[in-house]
Amino acid sequence: MRVPPLYRKPSWQRFLAGAVVGGCLSWIIFLFMFGALQEKQSKKISTQKSIIEDLQNDILIWQKEYKQINQKNAELLIVQNLQVKINNYKKYNIVDSQSIFEAEEAIKKDLNSLLAKDLDTVYKNRELILKTLENKTITINNRRYKLVIKDIFFYSNIVVNLELKLA
Structure with a gap:
């Protein structure tokens, strides 16, 4: 081809x-x-x-x-600080502010277990906290006083306002 x-x-x-x-x-x-x-x-x-x-x-x-x-x-949801204030100590002629300060610190020491706890847990146990504070007696200048809770605020800082009452 x-x-x-x-x-x-x-x-x-x-x-x-x-x-x-x-x-x-x-x-x-x-x-x-x-x-x-x-x-x-x-x-x-x-x-x-x-x-x-x-x-x-x-x-x-x-x-x-x-x-x-x-x-x-x-x-914010954890208790970070405790504030305790006793209001009516002047009614009982307590002029020694050191004694009041020591009483407030003793109460703070009792409530110290609430620090770093969940706010919800602390609020649920508020009745226990109230009973603990109301049953506590404090001796200031050789006199015994009971604590009466005026008000208590629960937040990241717990603020407790107390009044003294003769025991």
Whole structure:
């Protein structure tokens, strides 16, 4: 078999030359369109990557703030301080403020177990706390006094206002 001599026929030569030129032009157009689309996609990917990094940084910041707020809320729900105040000591002519201070410190020492406890637990046991304070007798200047609870506030600081009564 022999390849036909097409080089003598100009119609076939034009056809083959047109096919080669058309193939080259279509390849160039394809490369241009593909390159443009790839460039557009790479820009989109890079912008999305930067957006993702920003959002991840925001998430980290939110998580840190969330942990800090939770820690602050946990501290608010724990008894942190006790304040005891005896109000009517002047009624019994007690001028020695050192004795009153020592009595207040003794009461604080009795209530010291409430520190660092859950506020809900302390509030549920308030009747026990009230009975403990009302049954306590204090000796000041060789006189015995009972404590009467005027008011008590439960929060992160427990504030107890007491009055003295002769026993």
